[in-house]
Amino acid sequence: MSGTQAPGAATPRPIRAVGTQAFLVECASLADVMAVHAHLVAHPERGQRQVLSAARTVLVTFTSQAAAQHAAPRVAALDPDAQDRDAGRTVEIPVVYDGEDVAEVGRLTGLSPEAVVRAHVETDWFAAFGGFAPGFLYCAAEAPPFDVPRRDSPRTAVPAGAVAVAGQLSAVYPRTSPGGWQLLGHTDAVMWDLGRERPALLEPGDRVRYVPVRAEAVRGAAPAAEAPAEDTLVAAHTPDAGEASAPGLTVADPGLFTLLQDLGRPGLGDLGVVASGAADRDAARQANRLVGNASGEAVLETVLGGLALTARGDQVLALAGAEATGVVTGPGGVARPVSPRTPFPLLDGETLTVQEPTAGLRVYVGVRGGLEAPRTLGSRATDTLSGLGPAPLTAGQALARRADLDAPRAGVVPVGDPEAPLRPMPAPGGTAVLRVVPGPRDDWFGPAGLERLTAQEWAVSQQTDRIGVRLTAGEAGPLERIRTGELASEGAVRGALQVPPSGEPVLFLADHPVTGGYPVIGVVARADLGLAAQLPPGARVRFVLHPQPSQEPTA
Incomplete structure (x- = not known):
């Protein structure tokens, strides 16, 4: 080639x-x-x-x-x-140069405000890489016009459409979000729109031209919009009569936090979109397998029990993931227990309540036929960091069953037999062992850093969500860097152990940032990612080194 x-x-x-x-x-x-x-x-x-x-x-x-x-x-x-x-497009972005920091950039660079604007406009920019948020592209130049630091105090809300610079880079904020970049102006160009065939206005490799426009030319125009409704968590709605009578489930109690998840939307990191999907993908697959679904059907992911679902029509469900049983209550108040990892019927009008797990954190509820929800970038998964996908479940919400089980279907799979646990689940106070592959930045900590990582037990803090698990150090203390300076942002993966200046690692889970600016001392082995997603607050973790893969070619 x-x-x-x-x-x-x-x-x-x-x-x-x-x-x-x-x-x-x-x-x-x-x-x-x-x-x-x-x-x-x-x-x-x-x-x-x-x-x-x-x-x-x-x-x-x-x-x-x-x-x-x-x-x-x-x-x-x-x-x-x-x-x-040279395969990229040329994209023009109209800009009104009325930003709050034009004068400050001039002070930092020794340029007049007019010269700052002229330098920004006359530079040949190109979209270099994505990150931070869907549609946020870092734009670079072969001859950067200036090199300016971020603000000492970041703004809590930078408006959508803000055109900004930091270091030698330029960018446009696709949605209102916190940020410390220096603001030069604003644009009405929509940087991220799921209604377009290519949602991101910019993609890596595109050439970018910032075109100045007079403020009077857009006076009275609507300000740059927030990301379209499809780019935010789709709010639950009260079911109408048709939805409420269709086969499926009604949420009697959403529990602590329940989301719709499938296997995610991989391959979109360049656009600032992480794969997301079920935090414990093995458990989500098991829940689908038990009820006879394909592995990619949407399931419910719920944390620490309390979820209650009422059947509309006769359904078949199964629980997987954390060690949790369920209780089915009929309209007459008669209750029966249901076991995990075993398919069971939920008849019309009956209510399933998921009990609090005795070990593990996340329970997955599979429903024969799958659950219907709009697809966003090819997936029904909820990404809590980027705001893509359905909103968390709410009381009274109707969940439609995707497949008509009475209609003839090709490839129908029987309901599965009861299955054994995928793995022992971690419990508060217990210790889970995770294999970790050193690197890519273990040299920032040296052999002593890897020794400290593996020699002690780390506690799972209360700061645990789908983005990551923050770990607190034991008697040996936090990790210490042997290198000074800052690491340029680079791509991140699920399972990465990113180490901020505190020295206490953050274990990235399904909704982790696309890029990260702290060194990664190691990455949890793929086979242990499901266990990592089941770590409850109060559990402890011990890491053991897993050999790095050889860089030699295979046959």
């Missing part, structure tokens, strides 16, 4: 393992990052799942460890095709 390798032409790029099925490619410059990214998008390696550019690295993920091992030396020696680098 043209441009695949250039043997001996240049020193191979350093490759750093990220878990067992991904690696970071360290590039000599942002231009090299963009060239490698463009080439891998145009000419994917065997088994390549996603390629994600960042400031100085490219994260490449694969469907298997063997595929990652095969690709690593090839990507290290890659000589990108020049034509791939």
Whole structure:
């Protein structure tokens, strides 16, 4: 394949393992990052799942460890095709330069406000990499017009459409959010719209032109809109008569926190969208398997029990994940228990209540036929960080069953037999053992850091959600860096142990940020990610090292 390798032409790029099925490619410059990214998008390696550019690295993920091992030396020696680098579009963004920080940027750079605007307009920008939020693209330039620090005190709310700069980069905020960038102006261009065939106005590799417009030309126009309604959690609604009578379930009590989840929306990291999906994917698959569904059907993910569901028509359900039983109560008040990992009927008018787990954190409820909900970017999953997908369940909400079980269907699978637990579940006060692959930034902590990581037990704090699990140090104390300075943001994966300045790791789960700016000392092995998602507050964790995958090609 043209441009695949250039043997001996240049020193191979350093490759750093990220878990067992991904690696970071360290590039000599942002231009090299963009060239490698463009080439891998145009000419994917065997088994390549996603390629994600960042400031100085490219994260490449694969469907298997063997595929990652095969690709690593090839990507290290890659000589990108020049034509791939010029494949992006040119996108014009109209800007009213009325930002609050134009004068401050001038003070920091020694330019007049007019010269700041002129420099921003006349620069040839290109969309380099995504992150932070769907539609937020970091724009760089071969000759950056200025290098300015972020504000000392970030704003709690930067308006949607704000055009801003920080460091040598420029960007447009796609939605109202906190931020510390310096504001130069605003645009009415919608950066993220799920109603478009390509939701993101900018994608990596696009050339960007900021076009100045007079404020008078847009006076009276509506301000830049928040992300469209489809880009926010879809609020629950009171069912109408038709919905309320259709086969399915009605939420009698949503419990502590219950979401609709499936296997997520992988491959969209370049747009700032993480895969999301069920936190414990193995348990979600088991719940579907027990009721005879395909693995990708939507299930309910509920935390710590309390969820109560009333059947509309006769249904078949199953519980998986955390060790939790259920109680089914009939209209006459007669109750019967139901066991986990065993399919059971929920007849018309009966109510299932999920009990508090004795171990584990998240219970998955599978419903034969699946659950209906609008798809967002191909998935019914709720992403709590990006705000994509259905909103958390509310009392009175109607959940429609997706399949008509009375209609003939191809490939109907019988309801499954009872199954054994997937794994022992962690309990508050108990200790779970997680295997961790060192890197990609274990050199920021050295051998002593890995020793401290594995020599002590870490406590699961109350700061635990679908984004990540914050761990608190034991007697050995927090991790200590042996390197100074800051790490440029780079792609992140589920299971990453990111270490902020406090030295206490954060274990990334399903809704983790697409990129992160703190060093990752290790990545939890793929086989243990379900266990990591079941860690309740008060549990303890011990890490054991799992060998890094070889970078040698496989047969």
